[in-house]
Amino acid sequence: MDLTLLGTGAPDGLPRPGCPCAVCACAVGDAARAATALLVDGALLLDLTPGPAFAAARAGRSITGVRQVLLSHPHDGPAVEFPAGLPAPGRVPDGRELSVISGHRVRALALDAPGTGYEVTSPDGERLLYLPPGAGPAGLSALPGPYAMVLLDVLGRPDALARLRESGAVGPTTDVVAVHVDHDVPPGPELHRRLAAAGARAVPDGTTLTVGDYHEVPDVPRRTLVVGGARSGKSVEAERRLESFPDVLYVATSGTRAGDPDWADRVSRHRERRPGSWRTVETCDLVPLLAQEGPPLLIDCLALWLTDAMDAVGAWDDDRWAEGGAKALAERVAELVAAVRATTRTVVVVSNEVGSGVVPATASGRRFRDELGRLNAAVGDECEHVLLVVAGQALPLRG
Numbered sequence: 001m002d003l004t005l006l007g008t009g010a011p012d013g014l015p016r017p018g019c020p021c022a023v024c025a026c027a028v029g030d031a032a033r034a035a036t037a038l039l040v041d042g043a044l045l046l047d048l049t050p051g052p053a054f055a056a057a058r059a060g061r062s063i064t065g066v067r068q069v070l071l072s073h074p075h076d077g078p079a080v081e082f083p084a085g086l087p088a089p090g091r092v093p094d095g096r097e098l099s100v101i102s103g104h105r106v107r108a109l110a111l112d113a114p115g116t117g118y119e120v121t122s123p124d125g126e127r128l129l130y131l132p133p134g135a136g137p138a139g140l141s142a143l144p145g146p147y148a149m150v151l152l153d154v155l156g157r158p159d160a161l162a163r164l165r166e167s168g169a170v171g172p173t174t175d176v177v178a179v180h181v182d183h184d185v186p187p188g189p190e191l192h193r194r195l196a197a198a199g200a201r202a203v204p205d206g207t208t209l210t211v212g213d214y215h216e217v218p219d220v221p222r223r224t225l226v227v228g229g230a231r232s233g234k235s236v237e238a239e240r241r242l243e244s245f246p247d248v249l250y251v252a253t254s255g256t257r258a259g260d261p262d263w264a265d266r267v268s269r270h271r272e273r274r275p276g277s278w279r280t281v282e283t284c285d286l287v288p289l290l291a292q293e294g295p296p297l298l299i300d301c302l303a304l305w306l307t308d309a310m311d312a313v314g315a316w317d318d319d320r321w322a323e324g325g326a327k328a329l330a331e332r333v334a335e336l337v338a339a340v341r342a343t344t345r346t347v348v349v350v351s352n353e354v355g356s357g358v359v360p361a362t363a364s365g366r367r368f369r370d371e372l373g374r375l376n377a378a379v380g381d382e383c384e385h386v387l388l389v390v391a392g393q394a395l396p397l398r399g
Helices: 022-027 051-059 158-167 189-197 232-239 261-273 287-290 302-313 320-342 363-381
Strands: 002-006 037-040 044-045 069-070 097-098 105-109 115-122 129-132 151-152 175-178 209-210 223-228 250-251 277-282 296-298 347-352 384-389 393-398
Touching: 002 051, 022 232, 044 115, 051 129, 151 158, 189 384, 189 393, 223 363, 232 347, 232 384, 250 287, 261 347, 277 296, 287 320, 302 347, 302 363, 320 363, 347 363
Parallel strands: 044 069, 129 151, 151 175, 223 347, 223 384, 250 277, 250 296, 296 347
Antiparallel strands: 002 037, 002 209, 037 044, 097 105, 105 115, 115 129, 384 393
């Protein structure tokens, strides 16, 4: 089954008409995207992009053989241009199946948002799933294994991709293609980096893909360290890297601070931002978690883990530090680093970047700064991917 993407953008396209934002200003050339529309084997057209005949011609295809046009957007969605010569666009009711004269079978899936999702099966049995923008499946059951290809709004609905993974509709070899790309993420390297973190990819308008063919699935790094300064966006970036995966275990090393309303507010905002399917545990005992099999871990953060470890060894007292505290802390750090090296789980670790020329006024402050710098370096050495977040922008340092 061949699939030509006549467009891969949001309903208004990218750049959006008249939009002055920086992302739209950069969306030129291959980064420009028309509204998403899929041409399947030259016979089935899912959604309509402006000027579909010209879009098909630019891709070396023709729409003269189209036997069925189906719409996925909500009934009150964007206005649709109906070109002359194409069959009248229609919609399959949820749960119903349509047989196309070309031999394709199309089943409509109920969604958790207005619109219609389509499962397309070729005459040879290949299966793909296509979802409209801003939508996820309302429920998936009795699936005959994972789809060969899934096309959905990965950036706008990462939770939908997580549910597809949880249900088995997306497996390790499923080709996950991002469509309905809007102006929320800058085009170019940043777009592809975010999609790769979700195990997905994007292709330019006019690309033809063969459903079921082997391709290089984006490699999701197993161990990632995200460092940054205060309010840099490092925690948001770490959460973003796992938001398309179900059953993430969020490990908060902060614990609780009785009588501190500001801290309670910070913790509450973090919880509200995370997907509802994630579980949370508050602990600094990281080594056993890293040694266990299980879902991905998001550890936030190393600076608070180090504070707890330094408390335990009496590192703030100069005499205790000199009389064994330094050695005890080094052993704790070595144990943690060894656990990061040996873990088989997907792990994203957050930490504060320290130093940058400011020298703390106290010996204990300088001690903490130095130990955190060493800890970050040691953990970073064991990670396939290291990111520095500055002013909300993630700069890859490794991977």
